[in-house]
Structure formats: structure tokens, C-alpha cells
Amino acid sequence: MLPLSDGIPARRFPFVNVALIAANFIVFVFYELPNLDSAVLHASFYPCSVAGTCHGPEPWEVSWFTAMFLHASWSHILGNMLFLAIFGKNVEDAFGHARYLAFYVAGGFIAAMTQALMTLIGGSAADAAVPTLGASGAIAAVLGAYFVLYPNSRVLTLIVVFPIRFPAWVFLGVWFLYQFVEANFGFFSARANGGGTAFFAHVGGFVFGLIVARWLASFGAAPSRAGKGELAGAGVTS
Numbered sequence: 001m002l003p004l005s006d007g008i009p010a011r012r013f014p015f016v017n018v019a020l021i022a023a024n025f026i027v028f029v030f031y032e033l034p035n036l037d038s039a040v041l042h043a044s045f046y047p048c049s050v051a052g053t054c055h056g057p058e059p060w061e062v063s064w065f066t067a068m069f070l071h072a073s074w075s076h077i078l079g080n081m082l083f084l085a086i087f088g089k090n091v092e093d094a095f096g097h098a099r100y101l102a103f104y105v106a107g108g109f110i111a112a113m114t115q116a117l118m119t120l121i122g123g124s125a126a127d128a129a130v131p132t133l134g135a136s137g138a139i140a141a142v143l144g145a146y147f148v149l150y151p152n153s154r155v156l157t158l159i160v161v162f163p164i165r166f167p168a169w170v171f172l173g174v175w176f177l178y179q180f181v182e183a184n185f186g187f188f189s190a191r192a193n194g195g196g197t198a199f200f201a202h203v204g205g206f207v208f209g210l211i212v213a214r215w216l217a218s219f220g221a222a223p224s225r226a227g228k229g230e231l232a233g234a235g236v237t238s
Helices: 015-043 047-051 060-069 074-095 097-122 136-149 168-184 199-218
Strands: 002-005 154-159 162-167
Touching (some): 015 060, 015 097, 047 060, 047 097, 060 097, 074 136, 074 199, 097 136, 097 199, 136 199, 154 168, 168 199
Antiparallel strands (some): 154 162
């Protein structure tokens, strides 16, 4: 399931979302590509460093943040940035620029700590020493917020070669269920391409985003457009 569009134009230019996407590409092209393996090993997040059972190249208090801007391959970064471009602009619209930036960074932190906790509890020492990297934990928080704020938007999704529109609550619900099932089958560490954000990071980030969006919406600080006519309808269309 590859999202192509949510059909909702942003009311304000998403400066923060665009800057985050640009920062990810700049780091990948100018820092990682010249020496990918070295960059991944140096600036990734290591769960074992939180428990003090290993010493990463950077302190974990720094590496959880730097790892948010690292990617293991072109497919890794393109997939992440596609999700961020489609879903992030409207969450920034609802939260405001400064609040969205703080939310994105906090989501990345919660995702990293969730992954570290579950790895240390259920994984081996080798699992905890695998470098974890990628923006998808923070992006999962954005998806959780979107799930609350725009549940009935129609997400144009590519299924094999067929474009189909799903309500956002269906698309994101299926996405989250997949992450949750995979996480609970014991995929505690990131093994693909020598690293990557693992499934529990996605679960932790999504739940964080859902909680924050509901909390802000209860105070009227994150107005949802879900009730407007442009988002009406919950059926699956093609």
C-alpha cells in the first residue's frame, strides 16, 4: 500500500514539514552517501547505550536525535519522505508551525525510547547493539495525529498497479495493525540493510501521536477538519 495523496490542500504553507524533508535529503546526500556504512555506524542510535551495556560513537542523548535524520538507502528515505509529505502538511496545519516541530521531535524521542525499551526487555545483547536509524518513528507520530484529526479524508493508494481511495482511518488503521503484529512477533531490532527504525518505534510513535492529537483537540488547540464537506464520506472508492 503506497499512499499517493490525501486530497486535502494545506491552508498554510507547511514550512516546517518542507524543512524537515529537505534536512533529511541533505543529510542523506551530503553526509551519508559519501561513506554510508561509516555514517550509519557513527550517528545511529544504539539501544544498548541507554542501558550502559555498550558505548556508541555518540552518547545516546545525542544519537536518538541524529538517527532521526539518517536513512539506510534511497528506498528507505524516499518511502519515509513520501509519507511525511502527504500526511505531515495537514498535521502542521492543525498544530501550527512551532508546535508541529516540537511534536515531531518529541515523537522521534518517544519512538526511539519505545524501541530501546522493548529491545532491552525482549531482545538479546546482539539485538541491542544493532544501529537503529530513520525518520519513521517520528513520522509514525505524525500518522497517529492524522488518524485523529482527519479520519475521513480519502487517501489515494496504489495497490500493485491500481489506484484506490481509502478513508484515512482504514489506511492508517491497517498500517498500524501491521506494525503492531510484526512487533509482537518479536522483531525487536532493526536488521534490514544493517539498521533501520524497527516496528516498536512505529508503534510507540503512532500511539504518542494519537494521544497528543486527542489531548490538543480536547482543548481546541488542534482543530480537525474531519467534519467539513470536503472530507465527507467513509466509503472505499476507486
